[in-house]
Amino acid sequence: MLRRIYRCVLRLHPPAFRSRFGDEILSIFDQANGRLSGFRLLMDSMLSLVRQWTLRPEFWRESVSAPAPQAAFDGIPSFCVLSPFRPRPTAVVPGLILSIALFSLTCVAIKYSWIHVLRVRIPEVQFQAPQWIPPHASATGVPDRTTGPVATNHAIAPSQTPEAASRVGSIALPPTLATKAAKNSAVYSSSSPQFKAQSNGNEIPRPSPGLQQPAAAALPLTATGPAAFAEDTTLDAAARHRVVDGASAIVRKYYVDAEVAQKMAIALRDHETNGDDNEVTDGPNFADLLTNQMRDVSHDKYVAVNYSAVETSENTSAPTPDEVARYRKEMKQNNCTFEKIAILPHNIGYLKFNSFPDTSICGPTAAAAMAKLNHADAIIFDLRDNPGGYANMVALIATYLVDRPTHLNDFYDRSQNSTEESWTLPPVPGNRLADEPAFVLTSSTTFSAAEAFSYDLKMLKRATLVGETTSGRGHMGVPHRIDGHFTIRVPGIKVINPISKTNWEGTGVEPDVKVKAADALRTAINLAESNLQKK
């Protein structure tokens, strides 16, 4: 063993010295070993090593018989070395293995190092252009599980034209959630008094029939001015009967729970028969009366009959280009409702967004936001003021938190008796957040798509929910046209989580850490920090 070490030290000497005296020194070592202490010999060789390299530069290049450089044969790799010492050809193999092992070890160390001293940036990062679905990609309405959120043509009112269907083809939960998102934007952009008057306790403004895209939600504001109310026509018994009939039929056909639907239809009919409706002759009050009659038996606040003073035509389900342009402009003005993107102390990423806007408009904004947070060691999504939006945005943002396409939800449409699946997109190249701890802040005013996002991540055990129990909107519905003035919003689509096989309808999404919404951010930061310290 000692001899081996001694030889190693000898090999470290300058080549000229080694080739000239190496054998002799080793011969002395062999002869003196035993008579001189091994330690002393070793120390002596170390000293001479230091001396040779520091005090004898004039001997480094002196070569007794440095072999002339050999010409490389064609096709055979040759090595040029500064030292006259030439390695044995067989030494190349262990050298290669050693190099590969060292390289692999370094790579592994960089990847799994918890210190993150080396932050290697991959130049091919393509955050500016992630693969979300272009607006018309799913124009056929055929679900495409590999490329993005599922198109839900069935969510479109039956009265829609194929053209209209194609326009909303790429939207997964648009109708209801879009209305909600639009409500959000509508509230921001308008202080119209009749909007509040019309809301009448509902969170959602009365939409026109078949509103599919958010921009359309602004329609009630423009369509129902004070003048329109003044021109209300009086409802007679026949008109009331027509509305009750229409509402019953729609509820029976679309409402997610057939049994409850039946109860509501019967209640409407009974109240009419009992003459409970007779005294109400104006549209808005009649709409509220019917709404309450249905809610009494269903306890579902999502069911609502709405009245619009301005008569709508048969086919108003598709938003006009103007409405789409308005929504686009509004999203541009308020940065797609992405309110705050920040890196908090300890490299904790923070993203507060106040809706899940349509990816066809806001996909780049969302991707840019996520790119900014890509190097965070933990990420906090603040959904405390998020009333929901589009499922395609839910899928897009969730994509950054998983390393493979992940099944998020099923959408069961009762009227069609069909189920569509919503999946995350293929992994974004260069994304680093898939393995980082995630936190979602919730409040009692976290609605619908925001609840879906929270619930899905909770079920996947991918995020820690901090805050309050959410509002509990697990159903989605489309406004259906009863006649020119009346529409009825019916939850016709049920979200079913593939893990829990149920949803949060009525119960809300329970947070993992229950604190007041106002304290949620502080709590999440503390959790993230202690989590990072444990790492």
Add this chain to the structure above:
Amino acid sequence: MKDDLHSFLPLSPATLHILLSLAGEDLHGYGIMQEVTRQSEGKYKLGPGTLYDNLQKLIQRDWVEELGRRAGDDDPRRRYYRLTLAGRRVLEAEIARLAEVVREARARLQIARPSTAKPRRA
């Protein structure tokens, strides 16, 4: 030439001992080590690293020459070394210098002895 020699003086202990060991006969490395030990009565032990580090220097200065291997030796790896004329001159110069040092030292020590022997004045 004499001045050239003197520029190398004083010699380091290792150099002095190596030159001295080769002054009598041609030796191989291990022989030099043993001879140095013998001359210094075991007080100065030269390691092989130090030996060859010095030998390299001495060969380069032409004070020592390499004779190569000898047939019939126990270990074929051994090479023998011989003191050259230049080496011998350097050694002689060093010995002369040392002799001078010794002479000087003795003279001084003899002068110093009585004074140090005197009792310290109050």
